[in-house]
Amino acid sequence: MGRITLDKVTKRFGDVEVIPPLDLTIEEGEFVVFVGPSGCGKSTLLRLIAGLEDVTGGQIRIDGKDATETPPAKRGLAMVFQSYALYPHMSVRKNIAFPLKMAGMDQAEQKRRIDNAAKVLNLADYIDRRPGQLSGGQRQRVAIGRAIVREPAAFLFDEPLSNLDAALRVGMRLEISELHERLKTTMVYVTHDQVEAMTMADKIVVLRAGHIEQVGSPLELYRAPRNLFVASFIGSPKMNLISGSEAAKRSASTIGIRPEHISVSPTEGLWKGRVGVSEHLGSDTFFYVHDTGLADDITVRVSGEVELRAGDTVYLTPDAEKIHRFDQAGLRLK
Template identity: 80%
Template sequence: MGKITLSQVTKSFGDVQVIPPLDLEINDGEFVVFVGPSGCGKSTLLRLIAGLEDVTSGRIEIDGAEATELPPAKRRLAMVFQSYALYPHMSVRKNIAFPMKMANVPEDEQARRIESAAKALNLTDYLDRKPGQLSGGQRQRVAIGRAIVREPAAFLFDEPLSNLDAALRVGMRLEISELHERLATTMIYVTHDQVEAMTMADKIVVLRAGHIEQVGSPLDLYRAPRNLFVAGFIGSPKMNFIEGQTAAAHGAHTIGIRPEHIEVSATEGLWQGRVAVSEHLGSDSFFHVHDTGLADVITVRASGEIGFRHGDTIFMTPREDQLHRFGADGLRL
């Protein structure tokens, strides 16, 4: 129903190639997240799939059928935009009905689908309001409702949660995940927030400058990042990278160790440093350690009970089995 295949797809704006040749397969029913820093081409890639941008070369197939030249409306994809892109002069009901009205769906069928979408998204009481009278989360749900009623082959989300406040974002994240479980439709989700990527995805596609750096399940990426970029991008706080002699001792150009894989102690350990900033979250504490002689700053994560303060001396021991080793070319050894 919603298998999407990109083969050798490129995109140039003038002389600038933003997407170098790229291959990607998205299976039916998968929740795929494109993640990467801003300007990495993830939104462009989504718009290529949507048909809002023309590919410069290459092929896009949807369900095995050539879709490269198809106009957006014919691709049976529904998109949820970052700004929600609701039609401000139409009521919620009319917004949701719009794609069906354009497709000449019979009135009673329209009403039925609006009813069920509104029920699923808790919008029943708001159907006659205008988008301007809704809160951010409600607008987001209307945008999703407008996508659902088209019964598309796949949903495309373009940073849909970036305009919401933190609490709402967590809630909507759950709702979208639940929606995916219920509909079992392919979803492609673009975000720069790796927490969203980790929590929602079946498959994460990490992009940098249009290149796919790695494709895999969230835990694959966390446990075995293919290169330094993925290692640094996935995981929060970031992985620590250490070069020089310490790395050479492990037979690598760079070694990486995640903050949560370092044991801390006030009295003894492999590495020594001075705490510069400590962040206490209650459940966890993060310490930013300077003067280790290894890197500018080493971040460690410890349980919330451990309290170091600014200027304290701290001893750290990395867990050997959790060390990531990278060669001089940045690739995993």
């Protein structure tokens, strides 16, 4: 259960084509993340799968059955919203029971499922409270609880962590991953945060302006970005992109090198520059190196602490194996 196929799916709002014809298959049990900058159409795509928007053209199949015209209630999908969308007038228990009540499930089975969800998500302490009395993280759990009790064919998550503070976000990220491990249900997850995408996904779908730029596992995307957009979108800090003579030397229009693939030396190296701002994170140090004669500042990531001050001269050497080459159209060169 839970194979979703998009076949030439198109969405137009008036004259604006938000999603040009798009093909995608989400395999059963897969954790798929749609990632891209805001306005790339990732949320629209999710809402098309949910049935909250009509497709303009194409077909959506769920487990092989055409669901293009099926109303959202009948698609057997559950969704967790960015705002959690809990029913404020119902207790946590009633919130979770709502989809079961709508399905006309008998009381005993309802209770069994709710208790189970409460156990899995640790909701027991506040099961009789209203959403207004809960913290952000607790609300998030309730929203997930409401989704899992239905035992849906697939879960849809629309930027579920963006309203949480940083620490909580990391915790919930783990919990959702663990939930996926346990349930093995298909999950489709939308986010603009590439870190979430990298850490959670089995498969990442990078979107820009409604187009799929690349589909692949997190490491595939990291190791072999298909084009400049994916290259600069995946990875933090961003990949350094260099064009001009340095790129021409390697018979490319643009070359890219990730900050962690550059070694630093005070005495010798390929590129000479001057240290600007440095950011010390303890485990890592980021340097912004000016005046390298290359296009822009070069970001360098070094493990541990390194004693370099602003204004010091440094030499940088990229790891030749890990240089990415792109042609004039921005596509990866083999």
